[in-house]
Amino acid sequence: MLPHAWGVFKGQRYGVGRAPAAAWFQLPCGSANQQLQSKVIHMHSTLTRLAQAGVAVAALTAGAAVHAAAFTAPTQAVLTLSSDITQLLTGATFSSVGDATYDASSNKLSEAFTAVSLSSPSAADFLGNTSASSGFNLNYKTSVLSITNISYSQASKSLSGTLALDGSVKYTGQLLTSASASVSENFNAALGTGYLSTGQLFLTDGAATAMLSAFGLPTLAFYVNTAKSINFGTFAADVTGPTPAVPEPSTYALMGVGLLGVAVATRRRTR
Known part of the structure; x- marks a missing residue:
């Protein structure tokens, strides 16, 4: 000057x-x-x-x-199996795969999301993915039905993943859907706070058909519709992110x- x-x-x-x-x-x-x-x-x-x-x-x-740095993956995603499904599968056992954990006393499968897609602070477009090699196994007699590569979409209120029987992939796509999903009032992607949970989850047509076929059961419409009518459980995600970044003094x-x-x-x- x-x-x-x-x-x-x-x-x-x-x-x-x-x-x-x-x-x-x-x-x-x-x-x-x-x-x-x-x-x-x-x-x-x-x-x-x-x-x-x-x-x-x-x-x-x-x-x-x-x-x-406004948002990172939720620290915990939990799939809780219903008593309907556990009683129906008497004689079968569940176990975790990869980084997931399974609590047999509460029938809860817990797993961290490895990636999250969220273009706005609202939960409407929430999409979370887990590790492709993590999930859970349904062990029945000498067969193992694994469900891995699980992801959740709030837009469709559905869980997707890969079904494999004894290591052979039988189905990939939407596994479970729900008619409802609730989000806590403090859900905010920019702040990394909030909690979302679904209502009862039910098998999709493709997943029900694949599971029946995998266990050698009839895949006629009656059997598929019966499998689809069973409450599989609920899903919840605890969204925890970092505090929004503060510009460096040099920026100011x-x-x-x-x-x-x-x-x-x-x-x-x-x-």
């Missing part, structure tokens, strides 16, 4: 910081003087644009930093310098 001053140039007075931007540095006529005046005005314009750009860059940098300093530059430029233009 040039200091305010009055002086004499070839016998004439000139002022710094007194006139509008287009003529704030007045020099007497003459090609050399006019060229110098043009260069000074150009420098003033360039500094103004740089100051404005500094504000924009600082704001975008701060916003990007906050957005990037950059914003401050940029704002100061714009303020000075604006003040000069209004004089």
Whole structure:
């Protein structure tokens, strides 16, 4: 910033910081003087644009930093098997696979989501994925039916995954759906808080057919519809994320310098 001053140039007075931007540095006529005046005005314009750009860059940098760390995967996703399904499968046992855990006393399968897709703070577009190699096994006699690669979509209120019998994939797609899902009032992706849970889950047509076929049972419509009518359980996700990132002091300093530059430029233009 040039200091305010009055002086004499070839016998004439000139002022710094007194006139509008287009003529704030007045020099007497003459090609050399006019060229110098043009260069000074150009420098003033360039500094103004740089100051404005500094504000924009600082704001975008701060916003990007906050957005990037605004949300992480929920720490816990739980599938609770209903008493209907456990009683129906008398003689069968459940066990966890990979990073998942299974509590036989409560029939709860717990697993952490490894990735979450969420484009807005609301839960409407919540989509969580677990590890492809994690899930649970249904052990019956000498056969093992595994359900892995589980994901949940709030938009369709459904759980998807892969069904395999003794290591051979039998079905991949939507496994269970629910007619309802509730979300806690404090659900906020930006803050990483909240809890969502489904109502009763039921097998989809494709999953019911695949499971019946896997165990050598008839896949006629009557049997498929019967399997689909059984309450499989409920699903819940505890959404826990980090505190939103705070811009670094250097970011604030950059914003401050940029704002100061714009303020000075604006003040000069209004004089």
